[in-house]
């Protein structure tokens with residue numbers, strides 16, 4: 570009897586989370602959602618350091634562009650052509666380019682040919698290309714002190730959202746256990762509630778989770794980290810629920 574009550578409460582909580590997901594982007598006004606972050610173009614006349622400071626004042630950092638998709642998103646945010654500071658810099662060690670915030674893929678770059686060249690033709694000391702600017706759709710290194718450019722800040726979403734996954738036929742979708750084993754499944758943990766599974770998923774940056782009532786007293790939580798496997802969703806079966814987290 571005690572267990573039954575626990576499940577009912579959990580069910581109500583999970584459904585309230587789902588309703589948030591359908592109504593909001595997880596970002597405040599003027600901030601645009603993409604993946605797990607919110608982005609905002611600031612029109613200012615700051616140098617790179619002041620731009621970073623302005624981002625930090627907004628609980629953000631200068632944008633990290635670590636995938637081709639994100640580079641494309643940023644260009645769209647600039648209405649097709651950028652002139653903005655980004656978070657990439659080699660201030661600490663010449664040639665040791667790094668982001669001001671965490672990057673998913675540290676190897677991705679979008680330099681235009683012949684950049685970075687540690688050179689800024691407009692600076693009195695030209696050998697000072699330590700900060701990256703996105704011009705058009707690609708990057709160049711400039712002196713961090715120059716002004717008259719905009720910047721883009723990135724901050725984590727205020728709310729992570731989860732959406733129930735449905736198959737093409739409209740029925741709740743779920744992965745069979747045999748398929749889960751073939752996915753990039755990095756963690757399988759027995760937890761008591763879907764809320765625990767949702768929180769666990771967020772804590773390890775997963776893209777989705779599936780909960781199954783495996784016995785009278787346990788829910789099994791499977792975390793998915795691979796976006797590419799969604800095509801394998803099958804018809805749902807009893808007591809199995811798949812959620813996508815964004």
Ligand SMILES: [Ca+2]
Nearest residue numbers: 659687698699
């Ligand atoms: Ca440099």
Ligand SMILES: [Ca+2]
Nearest residue numbers: 686688698710
């Ligand atoms: Ca340069």
